[in-house]
Amino acid sequence: MIPTPTYLQFHLVFSLPVLAALWHLAPRYDERRRRRAAAGIAILVAIAYAYTTPWIAYMIRRGAWSYADGAVVVRALSIPLGEYLYFAIQTLVVAFALHRLGFDPTFREGDFAYAPRIAGVAVGVAMVPVGLWLCFRDPSLLYLGGLIAWVGPVLALQWAVGGGYLARTPRTWLTATLLPAAYFWVVDRIAIEMGTWRIAPEFTTGVAVLGLPIEEMAFFVSAGVMAVNGLVLFEWVADWNDRRSVTPASVEKPTGPAPSDPTAPDPDATDD
Numbered sequence: 001m002i003p004t005p006t007y008l009q010f011h012l013v014f015s016l017p018v019l020a021a022l023w024h025l026a027p028r029y030d031e032r033r034r035r036r037a038a039a040g041i042a043i044l045v046a047i048a049y050a051y052t053t054p055w056i057a058y059m060i061r062r063g064a065w066s067y068a069d070g071a072v073v074v075r076a077l078s079i080p081l082g083e084y085l086y087f088a089i090q091t092l093v094v095a096f097a098l099h100r101l102g103f104d105p106t107f108r109e110g111d112f113a114y115a116p117r118i119a120g121v122a123v124g125v126a127m128v129p130v131g132l133w134l135c136f137r138d139p140s141l142l143y144l145g146g147l148i149a150w151v152g153p154v155l156a157l158q159w160a161v162g163g164g165y166l167a168r169t170p171r172t173w174l175t176a177t178l179l180p181a182a183y184f185w186v187v188d189r190i191a192i193e194m195g196t197w198r199i200a201p202e203f204t205t206g207v208a209v210l211g212l213p214i215e216e217m218a219f220f221v222s223a224g225v226m227a228v229n230g231l232v233l234f235e236w237v238a239d240w241n242d243r244r245s246v247t248p249a250s251v252e253k254p255t256g257p258a259p260s261d262p263t264a265p266d267p268d269a270t271d272d
Contacts, residue, residue, distance in 0.1 A: 004068045004195040007082025014187040015089045022096035040234035041095045044227060048091045049084075052223075055150045056083060064143045064203045068195045090184065090220075094227040098176040103169070105235035107243055116167035120159020127152025142203040143215040151222045158226070162233045173232060177224040184220040185212055 005013070029037060057077045059065065072080040131149025134141040159166060166173065189212045191197055199213050207214045 004071060005191075006071045006073065007067065007080050007196060008073060008085075010187075010191055010196050011082060011085055011089065014190070015086070015093075018183065019089055019093050019096070022093060022100060025100050026096050027099055027102070036235055036238055037099060040231050041092065043234065044095065044230045045088050045091050047230070048087045048223075048227070051154070052087055053077065053079065053084075055146065059143065059146060062142060062203065063200050064146070065197055065199050067197045071196050090180075090223060091227050093183075094176065094180045094224050095231055097180045098228055098231055101172075101176050101179075103172045103176070103232055105232060105239050107165070107236060107240035108168075111162065111164040111168070111236070111240075113164040113167075117160055117163030120163040120166070121156045124152045124154070124156025124159060127155070139202055140205055143199075143213075144205060144218070147215060147218055147222060151226065154226045155229075158229045158233060162229075162236055165233070165236050166229060169232070173225065173228045176228045177221060181217075181220040181224045185217055188212065188216055188220070 057079050060078045067080060072082065074081045076084070127148050131145045131147070131152060134145025134148065137145070189210065192199065193211070199216060204213045204215050209217060
């Protein structure tokens, strides 16, 4: 019988190798783009820790998921060290996958269109009361409702800023979201099967795909789309700022002979 792997062993086998491979395959940008991409990733990782920690801590304390005896080395705020590592690892995997797939952060006319921005904000804001209502309606909806309420404010903010850009580039952010999510679905299912962590059936709907609860599937998609949108919008805003700060080129002066002044005396004319 194979012993239950610890959370850190899980990362050593499933998380860090794929992260190293994606880092190796990352495109080689010029220095300016490289600095901009690195800044976006660093900011996003910091936001992921700040925004995710309270929600994860609450869900763990409620018992939405738990961990095998001996699988957790150390905890802080009820969250295992391995979970904290997951915040950064998942964000970095999504970021490197996004840059490997490639995206164009160029600002274009129409990216500030009101219609997609208003629609995105409306959906994101509506997700908060809907998610909270689900949380308090039935214990089996805790994970799903909590997830919806957690994602809503971020999506509202992102679409408020760049809804027009996101609306015209769905293939970019959908592909960069779903490919890493599919990998995390597989390894998450393996970890659950091996007993490293457990998803509480009393706090989930009971609907699963190949043994993986739909709440877990939705989590990786949600975390991925927030990360991808944050990264592409960071560089898109930077491009917009670059274009806005460029001073208009001076009007080119004509190089041909100056037009004659009809009121000036003709130098070739002779007095009668």
